[in-house]
Amino acid sequence: MMKTFFCSTKHPFIINILIIKTILTVPCRGAVVLPEIIEARGIVKKYGGKYALRGVDLVIEEPMTYALLGPNGAGKTTLLTIILGIASPTSGTVRIMGRDPRDPGVRSRIGYVSQEYGLYELLNGWENALLYARLYGVPTGEARERILKLADKLGIKEALKRRVSSYSGGMKEKLSLIIGFIHDPEILVLDEPTTGMDPGSRRTVWELIMEEKRKGKTILLSTHYMEEADTLADRVGIIDSGKIIAEGSPEELKTKYGPRSVIEVGVEDGVNPEALKELESRVEKVLVSNDRLRVYVEDPDEYVPIVTNILYRYGVRIRRLIVEKPTLEDVLLRLTGRRLEG
Amino acid sequence: MKRSLALMVSEVKYTFRDKMIIFWLIAWPVFWVLMSAFIFVPPGAGQPITLDVGVLNLDDSNITLNGSLLVRILSMVVYNGTKIFNIHNYTSRQALIDDLRKGRIDAGIIIPRGFGRNATMSVAKLEVLIGARSLYSASITSGVLKGFIGEFSRRIGVRRTLTLYNYTVYYISRFSGNYTNTTNSNMTGFLRFYKEYMIGIAVPINASFKDVRPPGLETRETILGWITIGAIGMVALYTGLAYGASILASEKEAGVLKRLIATPLREEEYLAAHSLAMMVELGVASIVIIITGVYGTGARIIFDPLNPLHWLAAGLLLVAALQTFSIGAIMAPLAKTSKSATGMGTSIGLILAFLAGIWFPESMLPPSLRPLAEYFPVTWTIKAIRQILVYDAGWNDISWLVIGSTVSLIALYVAAWFILLKLLKKYLEG
Ligand SMILES: Nc1ncnc2c1ncn2[C@@H]1O[C@H](COP(=O)(O)OP(=O)(O)OP(=O)(O)O)[C@@H](O)[C@H]1O
Numbered sequence: 001m002m003k004t005f006f007c008s009t010k011h012p013f014i015i016n017i018l019i020i021k022t023i024l025t026v027p028c029r030g031a032v033v034l035p036e037i038i039e040a041r042g043i044v045k046k047y048g049g050k051y052a053l054r055g056v057d058l059v060i061e062e063p064m065t066y067a068l069l070g071p072n073g074a075g076k077t078t079l080l081t082i083i084l085g086i087a088s089p090t091s092g093t094v095r096i097m098g099r100d101p102r103d104p105g106v107r108s109r110i111g112y113v114s115q116e117y118g119l120y121e122l123l124n125g126w127e128n129a130l131l132y133a134r135l136y137g138v139p140t141g142e143a144r145e146r147i148l149k150l151a152d153k154l155g156i157k158e159a160l161k162r163r164v165s166s167y168s169g170g171m172k173e174k175l176s177l178i179i180g181f182i183h184d185p186e187i188l189v190l191d192e193p194t195t196g197m198d199p200g201s202r203r204t205v206w207e208l209i210m211e212e213k214r215k216g217k218t219i220l221l222s223t224h225y226m227e228e229a230d231t232l233a234d235r236v237g238i239i240d241s242g243k244i245i246a247e248g249s250p251e252e253l254k255t256k257y258g259p260r261s262v263i264e265v266g267v268e269d270g271v272n273p274e275a276l277k278e279l280e281s282r283v284e285k286v287l288v289s290n291d292r293l294r295v296y297v298e299d300p301d302e303y304v305p306i307v308t309n310i311l312y313r314y315g316v317r318i319r320r321l322i323v324e325k326p327t328l329e330d331v332l333l334r335l336t337g338r339r340l341e342g
Numbered sequence: 343m344k345r346s347l348a349l350m351v352s353e354v355k356y357t358f359r360d361k362m363i364i365f366w367l368i369a370w371p372v373f374w375v376l377m378s379a380f381i382f383v384p385p386g387a388g389q390p391i392t393l394d395v396g397v398l399n400l401d402d403s404n405i406t407l408n409g410s411l412l413v414r415i416l417s418m419v420v421y422n423g424t425k426i427f428n429i430h431n432y433t434s435r436q437a438l439i440d441d442l443r444k445g446r447i448d449a450g451i452i453i454p455r456g457f458g459r460n461a462t463m464s465v466a467k468l469e470v471l472i473g474a475r476s477l478y479s480a481s482i483t484s485g486v487l488k489g490f491i492g493e494f495s496r497r498i499g500v501r502r503t504l505t506l507y508n509y510t511v512y513y514i515s516r517f518s519g520n521y522t523n524t525t526n527s528n529m530t531g532f533l534r535f536y537k538e539y540m541i542g543i544a545v546p547i548n549a550s551f552k553d554v555r556p557p558g559l560e561t562r563e564t565i566l567g568w569i570t571i572g573a574i575g576m577v578a579l580y581t582g583l584a585y586g587a588s589i590l591a592s593e594k595e596a597g598v599l600k601r602l603i604a605t606p607l608r609e610e611e612y613l614a615a616h617s618l619a620m621m622v623e624l625g626v627a628s629i630v631i632i633i634t635g636v637y638g639t640g641a642r643i644i645f646d647p648l649n650p651l652h653w654l655a656a657g658l659l660l661v662a663a664l665q666t667f668s669i670g671a672i673m674a675p676l677a678k679t680s681k682s683a684t685g686m687g688t689s690i691g692l693i694l695a696f697l698a699g700i701w702f703p704e705s706m707l708p709p710s711l712r713p714l715a716e717y718f719p720v721t722w723t724i725k726a727i728r729q730i731l732v733y734d735a736g737w738n739d740i741s742w743l744v745i746g747s748t749v750s751l752i753a754l755y756v757a758a759w760f761i762l763l764k765l766l767k768k769y770l771e772g
């Protein structure tokens with residue numbers, strides 16, 4: 001349950017952040033016992049007779065970015081609200097830095113960006129952000145500075161004076177992020193932080209998150225964007241139907257659960273069904289979306305000629321062909337048989 | 343506490359930016375106070391009215407009692423220092439009727455030829471035409487004129503009776519010797535009886551009229567004071583009920599609830615913030631309503647900063663806010679959405695305002711409904727405020743009302759707190 005560090009280990013940074021600020025230092029022959037940053041064990045959540053979570057363990061021992069990746073209804077939001085102590089689990093336990101997540105002392109160290117923006121529509125950006133600053137006990141001057149800096153980065157500085165009701169979805173998401181970051185918390189819980197943003201904004205948010213990560217923050221986020229998990233996460237938990245079905249670094253997951261290689265073929269005018277049928281009989285799996293084919297194979301050297309040959313025979317015109325390593329999407333598809341993005 | 347205040351400030355700001363809420367909190371009561379003041383209790387109500395009376399005098403009698411005397415008396419009738427009749431002279435019947443039809447005058451009196459002679463010697467005719475400038479004015483005009491003419495004709499009657507009596511005495515003494523002879527006491531007794539009997543023919547009943555109204559309802563100013571405080575009570579009822587019933591649901595729907603609870607704000611602080619917001623909002627609405635009442639309609643609301651009882655009344659306003667908020671909160675679990683909660687709170691609040699003696703006087707309610715007004719705690723609070731601020735009551739007049747409203751507040755608030763905390767937990771799960 002507890003992780004033991006010896007006082008002489010190579011974790012001076014963690015020890016600084018965690019020991020000094022918080023935590024029980026239990027000397028056991030020169031050793032210090034540190035609680036996990038986030039520790040959720042055996043979480044079960046039932047709504048009526050339906051399970052939203054069926055026994056989830058999520059443990060984050062040291063500062064990192066952890067991404068919960070899963071399709072709609074997988075149970076991501078439910079798990080996050082239970083970890084935050086907002087909802088209570090049907091069974092199971094949650095500890096944050098060894099303490100009850102409902103403890104105000106713990107809450108003041110967590111930033112939460114909910115999936116719903118959770119903003120007051122008739123207040124302007126400033127008023128919304130400053131309210132949360134006050135709730136977190138951030139001095140107004142300091143808060144203003146921080147809000148300005150973040151808003152500038154996210155490109156909504158001008159909009160701060162406007163009522164939130166006039167914001168676009170992406171702008172609301174950005175303000176919501178500012179609020180989550182307002183008290184410079186040690187732990188950030190972000191429920192789908194980039195949903196509804198254009199690709200440019202998404203990049204900006206990713207940069208922001210990576211910056212926090214570099215500062216040694218712990219970030220727990222949920223997403224159904226593969227690329228987001230791949231870019232940001234040190235660790236990814238794939239969640240489906242209320243269970244974490246695989247966990248590891250993106251690389252680990254790809255090697256463990258992905259195919260050896262993926263042949264991606266760009267075609268013109270789509271693929272006819274006969275060609276697809278024959279392909280599927282020869283390889284492990286074929287994914288089709290419009291003019292794009294993804295063919296899962298073990299040995300690309302062997303299969304590239306086979307694939308091109310079949311396509312050629314059925315008169316499919318190839319525009320380009322690349323041999324790739326698998327992505328998280330391929331992992332997810334193999335594990336769940338479902339795709340996340342359209 | 344600091345956190346509660348921060349949330350309360352945002353909540354109040356939010357409220358006053360919501361046009362719907364502004365309508366219910368400010369516009370609606372102000373509208374009713376003004377409506378009541380100028381339509382149901384029009385200026386001049388409670389004061390003697392002045393009627394415009396057109397007179398066409400055709401009398402040519404050459405004696406003291408004639409048409410001109412009647413007109414002079416009409417123009418001199420005074421009630422509480424105000425002339426009742428404003429006389430306009432006409433020279434033709436047609437012109438008089440035209441003006442009546444156009445609503446320029448309230449009534450017309452046509453004094454026919456020979457009026458004076460007939461009033462002295464026989465039966466005089468008088469034609470009274472009642473106009474109708476507004477719905478009520480016809481009955482008022484006719485009432486006032488009937489009263490005046492009745493009185494006028496009674497007085498002529500008494501005069502004529504006395505004249506007749508004097509002639510009688512004169513002729514009796516002429517034909518049967520000196521009736522004042524002290525030995526002839528029988529005769530004196532008969533004459534006294536005879537005189538009184540004759541006057542009785544002219545005035546069989548001499549009724550006296552006196553206004554006996556509840557002291558508070560005596561003037562227009564206090565009626566308007568009553569209404570002004572009633573408007574505050576009405577607003578407290580429906581906004582409190584709607585706010586208490588809907589607040590959790592609406593913040594849940596907006597997604598704010600989870601986020602607020604994820605901050606160090608404790609659940610109790612969250613609820614305290616909303617109770618405070620309700621008090622501030624009703625406080626602001628009350629100030630606007632009182633200003634409208636006092637400066638817009640002339641309502642009597644007394645406030646003396648040196649009188650602790652008047653501060654108690656201000657505190658009672660906050661009690662009313664929390665009472666209604668609590669009642670709303672107790673109803674909150676009945677509604678599924680914030681919309682249905684708001685609808686439920688507003689409609690029940692409005693109905694209660696009418697049925698519980700808050701916006702409508704208890705005395706106007708059917709007896710079967712009066713117990714509601716008698717036992718409804720918010721009515722106690724509003725009654726106490728009225729007693730203090732409108733009728734200048736002392737502590738002894740209101741002590742029981744204040745105690746009742748305070749005790750009921752505690753009970754209601756504890757129940758509300760319990761229910762809201764439970765509901766909050768439920769909403770956080772979903
Ligand atoms: N209040 C609730 N009552 C009943 N069922 C619920 C409730 N909240 C969530 N669920 C169910 O629990 C399951 C998990 O929902 P959750 O919101 O955690 O999914 P999610 O992974 O966050 O999905 P999304 O990507 O759409 O946000 C879903 O099947 C959902 O229908």
Ligand SMILES: [Mg+2]
Nearest residue numbers: 076077078115
């Ligand atoms: Mg979700």
